[in-house]
Amino acid sequence: MEKRIYNFSAGPAILPEEVLLEAQKDLFALPGVGMSILEISHRSKTYDAIHAEAKEGLKKLLDIPDDYQILFLQGGASLQFSMVPLNLMPPKNKADYISTGSWSKKAIKEAKRVGTVNVAATTEEGEGDKKFFKRIPKQSELKLDADAAYVHFTSNNTIFGTQFHTEPEVGNVPLICDASSDILHKKIDVRKYGMIYAGAQKNMGPAGITLVIIRKDLLERSQDSLHTMLNYKTHAENDSLYNTPTTFAIYIIMLVTRWLLKNGGLNKMYEINKHKADLLYKCIDESNGFYKGHAEKDSRSLMNITFNLATPELEKKLIDEATKAGFNGLKGHRSVGGLRASIYNAFPTKGVEDLVAFMKDFQRKNG
Amino acid sequence: MEKRIYNFSAGPAILPEEVLLEAQKDLFALPGVGMSILEISHRSKTYDAIHAEAKEGLKKLLDIPDDYQILFLQGGASLQFSMVPLNLMPPKNKADYISTGSWSKKAIKEAKRVGTVNVAATTEEGEGDKKFFKRIPKQSELKLDADAAYVHFTSNNTIFGTQFHTEPEVGNVPLICDASSDILHKKIDVRKYGMIYAGAQKNMGPAGITLVIIRKDLLERSQDSLHTMLNYKTHAENDSLYNTPTTFAIYIIMLVTRWLLKNGGLNKMYEINKHKADLLYKCIDESNGFYKGHAEKDSRSLMNITFNLATPELEKKLIDEATKAGFNGLKGHRSVGGLRASIYNAFPTKGVEDLVAFMKDFQRKNG
Numbered sequence: 001m002e003k004r005i006y007n008f009s010a011g012p013a014i015l016p017e018e019v020l021l022e023a024q025k026d027l028f029a030l031p032g033v034g035m036s037i038l039e040i041s042h043r044s045k046t047y048d049a050i051h052a053e054a055k056e057g058l059k060k061l062l063d064i065p066d067d068y069q070i071l072f073l074q075g076g077a078s079l080q081f082s083m084v085p086l087n088l089m090p091p092k093n094k095a096d097y098i099s100t101g102s103w104s105k106k107a108i109k110e111a112k113r114v115g116t117v118n119v120a121a122t123t124e125e126g127e128g129d130k131k132f133f134k135r136i137p138k139q140s141e142l143k144l145d146a147d148a149a150y151v152h153f154t155s156n157n158t159i160f161g162t163q164f165h166t167e168p169e170v171g172n173v174p175l176i177c178d179a180s181s182d183i184l185h186k187k188i189d190v191r192k193y194g195m196i197y198a199g200a201q202k203n204m205g206p207a208g209i210t211l212v213i214i215r216k217d218l219l220e221r222s223q224d225s226l227h228t229m230l231n232y233k234t235h236a237e238n239d240s241l242y243n244t245p246t247t248f249a250i251y252i253i254m255l256v257t258r259w260l261l262k263n264g265g266l267n268k269m270y271e272i273n274k275h276k277a278d279l280l281y282k283c284i285d286e287s288n289g290f291y292k293g294h295a296e297k298d299s300r301s302l303m304n305i306t307f308n309l310a311t312p313e314l315e316k317k318l319i320d321e322a323t324k325a326g327f328n329g330l331k332g333h334r335s336v337g338g339l340r341a342s343i344y345n346a347f348p349t350k351g352v353e354d355l356v357a358f359m360k361d362f363q364r365k366n367g
Numbered sequence: 368m369e370k371r372i373y374n375f376s377a378g379p380a381i382l383p384e385e386v387l388l389e390a391q392k393d394l395f396a397l398p399g400v401g402m403s404i405l406e407i408s409h410r411s412k413t414y415d416a417i418h419a420e421a422k423e424g425l426k427k428l429l430d431i432p433d434d435y436q437i438l439f440l441q442g443g444a445s446l447q448f449s450m451v452p453l454n455l456m457p458p459k460n461k462a463d464y465i466s467t468g469s470w471s472k473k474a475i476k477e478a479k480r481v482g483t484v485n486v487a488a489t490t491e492e493g494e495g496d497k498k499f500f501k502r503i504p505k506q507s508e509l510k511l512d513a514d515a516a517y518v519h520f521t522s523n524n525t526i527f528g529t530q531f532h533t534e535p536e537v538g539n540v541p542l543i544c545d546a547s548s549d550i551l552h553k554k555i556d557v558r559k560y561g562m563i564y565a566g567a568q569k570n571m572g573p574a575g576i577t578l579v580i581i582r583k584d585l586l587e588r589s590q591d592s593l594h595t596m597l598n599y600k601t602h603a604e605n606d607s608l609y610n611t612p613t614t615f616a617i618y619i620i621m622l623v624t625r626w627l628l629k630n631g632g633l634n635k636m637y638e639i640n641k642h643k644a645d646l647l648y649k650c651i652d653e654s655n656g657f658y659k660g661h662a663e664k665d666s667r668s669l670m671n672i673t674f675n676l677a678t679p680e681l682e683k684k685l686i687d688e689a690t691k692a693g694f695n696g697l698k699g700h701r702s703v704g705g706l707r708a709s710i711y712n713a714f715p716t717k718g719v720e721d722l723v724a725f726m727k728d729f730q731r732k733n734g
Contacts, residue, residue, distance in 0.1 A: 002393070005401035009408040012614060020395050020403050026369070027391040028384075034372035034695070036387050038573040038619065041376040041696060074441035074575065075596055078610035082594040110594055201611055206405040208441065208575040208613030227449040227477055229442055243445040244568055246575030246613060247379060252405065328401070329408060 009329035057257025101157035156182035161306030186270035209249035308338035376696035424624025452481035468524035523549035528673030553637035576616035675705035
């Protein structure tokens with residue numbers, strides 16, 4: 001069996017080894033079917049069962065109520081940046097956006113093509129090319145419009161390593177969340193949301209599929225004048241099978257939900273995620289400033305741990321030595337620099353422990 | 368190794384066994400990389416090489432000239448039904464569409480949301496619920512507008528089993544083709560086209576990726592007011608990496624192009640495809656009316672062979688017995704009924720020979 005390394009990539013990201021082995025075993029032909037999952041019709045009984053189990057698994061894991069519908073779409077969260085305002089902003093044509101990073105800003109850019117965007121809060125700092133985010137706004141900072149079509153926020157910011165630990169309170173206005181980088185990392189109360197969307201490729205599966213969980217009454221906002229593929233109603237009425245979905249990615253999501261259910265569900269996953277993040281943040285905080293965490297402490301992400309060293313040269317040295325030692329994908333996003341360890345659900349605790357040992361050793365030699 | 372059956376599914380459809388075995392071998396970890404193709408970053412060097420080889424393979428197979436750009440998008444041909452008019456219809460806001468089946472009609476429906484559609488020809492027959500197509504229009508039937516933004520056609524009609532054997536002649540107006548179900552089945556002269564698009568899941572790879580081959584000068588038509596993800600320019604300027612593409616599907620396309628190049632390229636593939644289709648059409652034509660081909664002879668598809676028997680009961684009997692004998696996916700589309708054998712590039716000649724033998728035997732017993 002091919003040797004595997006520790007994959008700290010921000011996304012596409014690590015998947016559970018059990019899931020990979022299961023997918024590998026059956027890739028040539030599904031047992032009793034005689035065809036690969038890559039080849040079967042999306043209208044076949046075999047695929048129907050996979051599609052249904054993927055939805056059922058998500059429903060169980062997140063306790064999704066019956067008045068919400070689960071959709072599997074294409075185009076990533078980036079297409080949702082457009083589909084959300086196109087479908088849900090009318091007829092009011094105004095919405096609140098909380099800006100906490102690059103993804104929020106991209107969502108805002110597309111929403112402005114549809115209607116009026118009220119930036120309810122932004123935590124951006126710095127000037128010109130040096131702009132950055134390092135925290136989540138407090139509830140008291142939010143300037144919300146009670147008449148907005150919805151409030152949009154990004155639950156976790158991969159680039160800056162910040163995360164909402166509780167949902168913003170928005171009264172009766174539907175709350176819409178881009179949860180691409182922390183979906184399924186803990187149990188959330190779906191009832192607090194009008195809609196949740198998430199690209200699969202961080203915590204759920206491979207790239208090429210986007211999960212949408214939408215409260216059914218919001219589907220009534222979608223107008224018939226929308227292009228068919230951009231209308232949530234098309235996909236809701238056809239159980240995401242209006243056209244051929246990314247069948248293989250949905251199959252992997254099904255396997256991931258099985259793995260999560262077998263391993264104690266999302267409460268257990270949260271406990272593990274918290275433990276993993278604590279190990280790394282502790283290493284940073286106890287380094288006497290050798291490692292400097294980027295995010296403010298109460299805004300720290302459990303998924304993406306961002307930190308810097310004293311100089312870019314020292315950062316490069318650490319990345320190079322870590323890569324040689326089998327720790328891959330630690331280079332920070334170009335807009336922050338430094339290092340970023342992405343430790344999604346599938347990332348093993350052992351890998352975090354090994355990285356911490358490596359970082360301590362590096363500090364001893366270079367501190 | 369799990370036993371495989373003959374898969375006549377119209378799409379997602381059969382892939383070469385060599386490709387499946389290669390993908391299976393490396394699914395747990397790519398050799399020397401230590402991570403699965405499902406997990407690696409789309410910004411990594413490993414993925415860069417895969418992305419580049421997939422494009423290079425297509426370029427070689429189709430002799431794609433340098434003034435064309437290859438894009439990998441999401442959303443299937445169905446999203447292209449909207450993206451084509453949104454990007455390419457302005458500023459004239461009128462285009463010609465040739466209607467030869469259900470997919471053409473869907474393309475027309477979306478184009479009408481953007482501007483004026485001139486149906487240059489339609490070969491639809493019948494009334495009400497009984498409407499159908501059985502042929503490709505002759506060049507003399509086309510009522511083309513020399514001032515149209517483009518002419519759109521569907522090269523192969525999976526549902527009705529008809530296919531253009533030469534491109535419509537459209538003068539200087541850009542020709543745009545939905546080639547989802549026959550791309551790569553033979554060499555075509557790309558210079559005749561302004562743009563070719565194709566969902567991968569019939570002749571190229573798994574579901575979840577759409578190939579777009581566009582002449583670069585046409586990119587200038589895309590207006591900045593378009594939503595970012597719906598603008599061809601976004602994807603062209605970012606080499607299809609503006610957001611995370613369906614990396615695994617592009618990897619499979621790369622393996623499929625390798626397989627095609629190794630096996631003699633598209634001229635050889637066309638020879639084999641013609642031989643396979645001839646075997647089946649001969650069986651139909653020599654059955655003294657026991658099997659009745661749906662499409663008119665000069666419009667027959669090499670990819671999807673559609674035919675009927677005397678009664679729906681007899682058709683059901685054939686499908687049931689064929690399924691038991693290991694021939695899967697032969698049921699015709701609900702809008703035509705009867706049977707359909709989809710025999711794309713990856714479908715083995717042996718499977719067609721076995722089906723012909725089976726059909727002759729069935730005729731002997733039931734004729």
